Amino acid sequence: MLDVAALAGVALKTVSRVVNSEPGVSPELEARVRRAIDQLNYRRDANAATLRRLGRKTQTIGLVLEDVSNPFSSELHRAVEDAARERGVLVFAGSCDEDPDRERELIGSFRDRRVDGIIVVPASHDHTYLHEERRTGTALVFVDRPASHLDADSVVSDNVGGAVHGVEHLLAHGHRRIGFLGDLLSISTAEERLRGYTRALEGAGVRADESVIRTELRDPDAAAWAIEELLALRDPPTAFFTGQNLLTIGGVRALHENGREREIALVGFDDISLADMLTPAVSVVAQNPQAIGRAAADQLFRRLDGDTSPAVHQIIPVTLIARGSGEIRPGSAEAR
């Protein structure tokens, strides 16, 4: 900036005024400064600018996802990016793979960089360590799952309601023995979806049988294996409810490999790509990652704009999409 001032023959402060579009610079000097800026290909150092500025906003936010390459995470990411871009804010993204330590590390790195706010899909179960961020005014929004032991904004899917809806759909098609495949119960969404499953069964007067419930499943292979096991029972399920996109994929794969995809019903939580092209097409309770991301970003920026009202907990609706796999009736083996 000093170079620009020298070339334009003005004081440093005048360049600063031009760069920040502050009033009180004559058109003539402004033109000279702009010419010097172009000539030197000058760009103001955003980090240095922030240092002295009151309020110290860096115009950056941090985003902690489960995995940037997971479809749910990356669509969320895109929605956050779009909202941030509208405000000239840049986003740091990171994956924590359900590792609480990694969550803390990432958030720590974000703090070191003095991000204005953080949107986090939490992996840990004690967010008291974040009280410091609250104190320093760093905005914080929890996404997909609420905070633990911390009163913070959150935006989540209607997990219980969606699972109830999905399982009721299977019940309505005559199923009474419905297997459940779920992720780590330490993940609140997994626990809530199981809760919805149980509630729907109870509502229909069906006993939830633990022998057809498999949790702590983390990937498609684990889900496929679980399905194999459950189908080998003396009294196997006639339908499955899978609590997560990867488990739905594994479940579909297992049914196909056993040639039973037209006989055993399946409804998955969270939509999967090409679900409509499979045979049968896969029925799902679809989440809305774009809406979640947008709502989270909007909430974050509202806080950054000074909103200090009590924590807001938004629940984004989910949608049952009936495509075929969830409409198979029990004993449809010969119906082909």
Place this chain on the structure above:
Amino acid sequence: MLDVAALAGVALKTVSRVVNSEPGVSPELEARVRRAIDQLNYRRDANAATLRRLGRKTQTIGLVLEDVSNPFSSELHRAVEDAARERGVLVFAGSCDEDPDRERELIGSFRDRRVDGIIVVPASHDHTYLHEERRTGTALVFVDRPASHLDADSVVSDNVGGAVHGVEHLLAHGHRRIGFLGDLLSISTAEERLRGYTRALEGAGVRADESVIRTELRDPDAAAWAIEELLALRDPPTAFFTGQNLLTIGGVRALHENGREREIALVGFDDISLADMLTPAVSVVAQNPQAIGRAAADQLFRRLDGDTSPAVHQIIPVTLIARGSGEIRPGSAEAR
């Protein structure tokens, strides 16, 4: 930091030494400083630290993708993140949706933040504007497509070879009339894949007929529409080669909707999720986004470590995966 120094009863510089693990601090003082740091929950401001530091490395890099939520982009992203994490580097990610202006904006924002390096899937076709980054020492690696009018490192897939391979596969199964669906020819990968298609046909003594070549397709619907049109020709193709993941999805969808998926062959460039579960399963020329991302990040960090050798252009191999749709022979309508 001043607060920490005051609490520990030492000079500012001593705290700085402890924080940076510099030698020459007595164990006793170090302990006192660490206690103060914990007590105050202190974190060194990374931006301020960088300001005065020689070399001025911010330990951040920028990543320009086509779209963070696209599967190819997001897997690339993850590979870059993992490599960056190993070095304690944070990554800014952004989508430019094939918009050259957006590419410049994003890279400009990254420059403002003084990122150490940039990995970019280029949307523009003139990168002379980046000469400034070269001068200031910002490392630059082009991914998926090479730089234009700029001598810079690149990591790309074997587009021509992969397309040749895929089309030869269709030729080997008896096809002579093969439709081509491609993206904007201004995107080098799209142009190269078309080149591979043409070359394979020529190698087999088959004339490339422009009437079965459709380009400038940007999404699944456009691809589906193109397939409808081509199938309505008096002399329709018996097979299709789709030059991109979204076009493959659209192509598959169109064939299914017309009930001709067991009759018309299809090979796609770039793998798609659940391709193996479709009926027939979709044969593809698979790219390796993880390998591309890792290679790009490694190259970037090599440059940051001082490597000033001439620009390196890496070509990552692709793999033909035969799953069924590419092995359908012409006139298989009644073969069911």
Place this chain on the structure above:
DNA sequence: ATGAAAGCGCTAACAT
């Protein structure tokens, strides 16, 4: 081994 002073690139506060 420890510390005081200068300065990184910029903005804030206060001149003129």
Place this chain on the structure above:
DNA sequence: ATGTTAGCGCTTTCAT
């Protein structure tokens, strides 16, 4: 309307 000086939080340089 323009410039001068201090200072953001830290590292560097140079004492002691």
